[in-house]
Amino acid sequence: MKTNLYNYILELADNCLIAGQRLGELCGHGPNLETDIACTNISLDLFGQTRGYFQYAAELKGEDKTEDDIAFLRIEREYKNVLLVEQPNRDFAYTIARQYLFDVYHLLLLEKLQFSQDMTLSAIAKKSIKEVSYHVRFTGDWVKRLGDGTEISHEKMQNAIDGLWTYTNELFEVTEDAKIMAEEGIGVDVSVLKDVYYEKVTALLQEATLTVPASKYFQKGGKSGIHTEHMGYILADMQYMQRAYPNMKW
Amino acid sequence: MEKNWPLWEIFVRSKNGLEHRHFGSLHAADAEMALENARDVYTRRSEGVSIWVVESKDITASNPENNGELFEPAHDKVYRHPTFYTLPDEIKHM
Amino acid sequence: MSEAQLKNLEEIFEQRIANDEKIEPKDWMPEKYRKTHIRQISQHAHSEIVGMLPEGNWITRAPSLRRKVALLAKVQDEAGHGLYLYSACETLGISREELYEQLHSGKAKYSSIFNYPTVSWADMGAVGWLVDGAAIINQVPLCNTSYGPYARAMIRVCKEESFHQRQGFEIMMKLCNGAPEQKEMAQDALNRWWWPSLMMLGPTDAESVHTEQSMKWKLKRKTNDELRQQFIDQTVPQADILGLTIPDPDLKWNEETGHYDFGEIDWDEFWQVVKGHGPCNKERMNARVGAWEEGTWVRDAAMSYAEKKKVRKISKAV
Numbered sequence: 001m002k003t004n005l006y007n008y009i010l011e012l013a014d015n016c017l018i019a020g021q022r023l024g025e026l027c028g029h030g031p032n033l034e035t036d037i038a039c040t041n042i043s044l045d046l047f048g049q050t051r052g053y054f055q056y057a058a059e060l061k062g063e064d065k066t067e068d069d070i071a072f073l074r075i076e077r078e079y080k081n082v083l084l085v086e087q088p089n090r091d092f093a094y095t096i097a098r099q100y101l102f103d104v105y106h107l108l109l110l111e112k113l114q115f116s117q118d119m120t121l122s123a124i125a126k127k128s129i130k131e132v133s134y135h136v137r138f139t140g141d142w143v144k145r146l147g148d149g150t151e152i153s154h155e156k157m158q159n160a161i162d163g164l165w166t167y168t169n170e171l172f173e174v175t176e177d178a179k180i181m182a183e184e185g186i187g188v189d190v191s192v193l194k195d196v197y198y199e200k201v202t203a204l205l206q207e208a209t210l211t212v213p214a215s216k217y218f219q220k221g222g223k224s225g226i227h228t229e230h231m232g233y234i235l236a237d238m239q240y241m242q243r244a245y246p247n248m249k250w
Numbered sequence: 251m252e253k254n255w256p257l258w259e260i261f262v263r264s265k266n267g268l269e270h271r272h273f274g275s276l277h278a279a280d281a282e283m284a285l286e287n288a289r290d291v292y293t294r295r296s297e298g299v300s301i302w303v304v305e306s307k308d309i310t311a312s313n314p315e316n317n318g319e320l321f322e323p324a325h326d327k328v329y330r331h332p333t334f335y336t337l338p339d340e341i342k343h344m
Numbered sequence: 345m346s347e348a349q350l351k352n353l354e355e356i357f358e359q360r361i362a363n364d365e366k367i368e369p370k371d372w373m374p375e376k377y378r379k380t381h382i383r384q385i386s387q388h389a390h391s392e393i394v395g396m397l398p399e400g401n402w403i404t405r406a407p408s409l410r411r412k413v414a415l416l417a418k419v420q421d422e423a424g425h426g427l428y429l430y431s432a433c434e435t436l437g438i439s440r441e442e443l444y445e446q447l448h449s450g451k452a453k454y455s456s457i458f459n460y461p462t463v464s465w466a467d468m469g470a471v472g473w474l475v476d477g478a479a480i481i482n483q484v485p486l487c488n489t490s491y492g493p494y495a496r497a498m499i500r501v502c503k504e505e506s507f508h509q510r511q512g513f514e515i516m517m518k519l520c521n522g523a524p525e526q527k528e529m530a531q532d533a534l535n536r537w538w539w540p541s542l543m544m545l546g547p548t549d550a551e552s553v554h555t556e557q558s559m560k561w562k563l564k565r566k567t568n569d570e571l572r573q574q575f576i577d578q579t580v581p582q583a584d585i586l587g588l589t590i591p592d593p594d595l596k597w598n599e600e601t602g603h604y605d606f607g608e609i610d611w612d613e614f615w616q617v618v619k620g621h622g623p624c625n626k627e628r629m630n631a632r633v634g635a636w637e638e639g640t641w642v643r644d645a646a647m648s649y650a651e652k653k654k655v656r657k658i659s660k661a662v
Contacts, residue, residue: 021404024412027419028400029631031639032255033393033427034276034287040420041290047413054409068408092642138286145279148652149645156641241407241465248523250407250465250515253647254441257434274497275431277440279646280653291424295504314371 005118006060007080007177008187010070011223012113012121013053014081017071018231019102020046021238022089031092038138042099045131052124072242076235077225080175084167086222086231090160093146093153097160100139104200105171107132108193117185140204147208154209161205162213169218171197257306258284260291262298270302278303361561366492369435377561380554381491382436383452384563386443389429390454394447394628396422398462399471407465411515415468418508425501432493448633456614457544459622466519466526466533472512473582474534474541478575480509482545485565513582520586527587534583535591542606543614545572551611576604 023043030036054067061070085102089095110132113125146157172194174182181187202212221227241250255277261270273292278284284303292298312320328334337344345353354374360367367373396419403419406412430440446452457475462468483505486498519530546552546568558564566574576595583590594607616622 024403024416027403027416028393028396028423029635031635031642032277033423033430034278034283034291035639035642037420037423037427038287038290040416040423041294044413044416044420047409047416051409051413071409072407091638141282141286145646145649146642149649150641152641153645153648237404240405245407245523245525248407248526250411250518250522253644254439255643255647257431274428274500275434276427279643280650283646283650291427294420294424311370314368 002060004177004180005186006057007175008181009053009057009060009121010078011080011175011178012109013050013057013070014079015085015102015106016046016050016053018079018081018234019085019099020044020050021234022085022087023095023099026089026095039095042135042138045128045135049124049128049131052127056120056124068242072239076227076231079222079225079227079231079235081222081227082167082170083219083222083228084164084171086228086234087164087167088230090163091156093156093160094163096139096142096146097157097164099135100143100204101164101168101201102171103132103136103139105168105190105193105197107136108197109188109190112188112193116187121186143204143210144208147205147210157208158210161210165213165215166217166219168197168201170220170222173220173223175223255279258288258303259306259309260284260288261302261304262288262292263300264297265299270300273297275306281305358560361490365490366495367490368492376557378436380557380561380563381494382433382438384558385429385433385436385491385494385497386438386446387453387455389426389433389443390447390452391458392422392426392429394454394458394632395475396426397628397631398458398460398624399468401462402465402468405465406468411468414511418472418511421504421508425497425504428497428500429494432491432497435493444636448629448636450620450629453618455544456617456622457540459617459625459628460536460540461624463536464529464533466516466529467537469512469515469519469530470533470537472508472510473516474512474537474579475544476505476509476512477579478541478544478571480505481571481575481578486563488562488565490562516586516588520588530586531588534588538591539609539613540617542572542576542609543611543617545575547611547614573603576606580604 020043023039023046027036027040027043030039050071051067054070057070058065058067082102084098087094087098107129110125110129114122114129116122116125143157146153148154172190174189174191178187178190182189205212219228256279257275258278258281259275260273262273263270273288276284276287276291278287281303284305285301288301288303293301324330353372357367357372357374357377367377399415399419399422403412403415406415430443433443434440443452447454462471480502483498483502487495487502489495489498516530516533519526549555549567549569552568555564555567580590580595592607594605596605598605617625620626
C-alpha cells in the first residue's frame with residue numbers, strides 16, 4: 001500500500017471529519033433557525049468531503065476496509081486533524097472563529113490540491129472548492145458582524161480569536177508524509193500558504209475592528225496525533241456505537 | 251437592544267427560462283444575510299439558480315376589499331380572448 | 345360594523361371555504377379563524393423545532409458516516425419546516441418572537457411525543473418510521489387546507505418529508521436483518537414508541553374539542569380516531585415485514601370491519617405528558633429557551649452591524 005498517500009489522505013480528511021462533527025453538535029441549538037440551518041449545511045459539506053477522502057483511503061488500504069472503519073475505528077493517536085478544529089463550541093463566537101480560521105486555510109489548500117497529479121484528490125478538491133468558497137464567505141461575514149456588531153459581540157469575538165490564534169500556525173506545518181506527497185506533485189506544500197493566509201485573515205479581522213493577536217507562541221501536535229484533551233471526548237461520542245457493537249452493519 | 255431581524259420575501263428562479271417565483275419568507279439582519287439564508291433554506295435540494303430577496307415591508311399589496319373595482323371589470327371583456335371570434339371550420343389553426 | 349354586517353361577512357367567508365376557495369393573508373377573516381390558525385400552525389411549527397432535539401441527540405453518535413449525514417439532513421429539514429410554518433403563521437399578524445415567547449412560557453403546546461427520550465440508535469429508526477409515519481397521515485390532508493400560506497407550507501413540508509419515514513424504516517430494516525443485539529434494540533424501540541405514537545394522533549373524538557370547527561375550515565379532514573385507525577392499519581403489516589411484534593396483546597385483524605382492533609390507550613399518561621410532566625418536558629424546554637437566550641447577543645450584533653452598514657452607505661453617498 002502507498003503508506004505516504006494513505007497517511008496524507010487522513011491528514012486532509014480528519015480535519016473535515018472533526019470540524020464537521022463539532023458543527024454537527026450545534027444542530028438544533030443555534031441562535032436562530034436560519035443560522036442553525038446554515039451551520040448544518042457547512043457540516044454536511046464537510047462530511048461529504050470526508051467520505052470522498054475515506055472511500056479513497058479504504059480503497060488503497062484494501063483488506064475489505066470501509067470508510068467507516070477508517071472514520072470510527074482508530075485510536076486517538078492515529079487521528080491527524082489539527083488542534084484548531086477540535087476546539088469546543090464555547091459560544092457562537094468560538095464556533096464562527098474556529099470555522100473561519102480553518103475555512104481560509106482550507107480554501108487555499110484546495111485551490112492547490114485541485115492540480116494534484118492524483119486524479120481522485122484533484123476531483124475531490126475541485127468539487128470541494130465550490131463548497132468551501134461559500135464557507136469562507138459565510139463565516140467571514142459573521143466574523144465581521146460579531147466583531148463590528150455590539151460591544152458584547154466585539155468582546156466575545158475578540159476572545160475567541162485570541163483563544164484560537166495559538167492553533168493557527170499548525171495549519172502550515174509540513175509532515176513527513178505531506179512533504180513526500182508534495183514532492184511527487186500529489187500533495188500541497190502548505191508552508192507556502194502561510195503568508196497569504198495571515199494576510200487574508202489580518203485584513204478581515206481589521207475590517208471587523210478586531211485586534212490581530214500579537215502572540216508568537218503556537219501549539220501543535222494534532223498532525224502527529226497528539227491532541228488536546230477535548231479530542232478524547234469527541235471520539236468517545238463519535239465511536240460509541242462502533243465500539244459498543246463491533247462488526248455490525250448499520 | 252430590542253430589535254428583531256426583519257422579515258424578507260424570497261423569490262427563486264428554478265432554472266433559466268423560468269420566472270422567479272415566490273418561495274416563502276425568512277428573517278435576516280440585512281440583504282446579504284437574506285440571500286445567504288435563502289440559499290441555505292430554500293435551495294437545499296437544488297431548487298434554484300437565482301434568488302431575489304426583498305424586505306417584506308417594502309412590498310405594496312393591493313387590498314382585497316378593492317377586488318371588485320380592480321379585477322371584476324375585466325371579467326366581461328371577452329373580446330380580449332381568441333375564443334370570442336368565430337372562424338369557419340375549414341381553418342384548423344389560427 | 346353592525347352585527348348583521350358581520351354575520352353577512354362570516355356567511356360569505358364560510359361559503360368561500362365550502363367552495364374550496366383559498367383564504368389569503370389580507371382577506372377578511374373572522375377573528376376566531378385567525379386565532380385558531382395561529383394556534384394550530386404555531387403548534388405545528390413548535391413541534392418541528394422541539395422535534396429536532398430528540399433526534400439531534402444522536403447526530404454525534406450515529407454509527408456510520410452515511411447514517412450521520414442522513415440524520416443531519418433530516419434534523420435540518422425539521423428546522424426548515426419550522427421556519428416555513430412560522431413564516432406562514434406570521435402572515436396572520438404575529439411575529440416569530442411572539443410565537444417563541446408563547447412556546448417558552450409554556451402557553452403554546454407542541455406534540456407530546458417529543459417529550460420522550462431517545463435512548464438508543466434504534467430510536468432514530470422508530471421515530472422516523474412511527475412518528476414521521478403518524479405525522480404524514482396528519483399532514484398530507486393539510487396540503488389542501490383553506491388558509492393559503494399554510495397549505496403552501498405544507499406542500500413543501502410533505503414533499504421534503506417523504507424521505508424521513510423511509511430513512512427510519514431503512515434503519516429498522518438494517519437492525520432487524522442484523523445481529524441479535526440489533527434486532528433486540530429494534531424491538532425495544534418499537535415497544536417504547538408504539539403507544540406514544542398512537543397518542544400523538546390526539547385524544548379520542550369524544551374528548552377532542554376542536555374537531556367540528558376544524559373540519560369546516562379544512563384544518564382537519566378526518567377525526568383523530570379515524571387517523572389512528574389508518575395509522576395502525578398501515579403500520580402493522582410493516583412491522584410484520586420487519587419481523588417485529590407490536591406491543592399490544594389485543595391487537596388483531598377484524599374481518600368484519602376490515603380494520604385492526606387494538607387495546608386500550610393509557611390516556612392518563614398522555615395527559616400527564618401534555619401537562620408538562622413527561623420524561624423530557626423540562627429538558628426540551630430548557631434546550632429551546634437556552635438556545636434562544638444564548639443567541640440574543642448574536643442576533644443583536646447582526647442587527648447592529650446591519651444598521652452601521654446602512655449608515656455608512658448613506659454617508660458615503662452624501
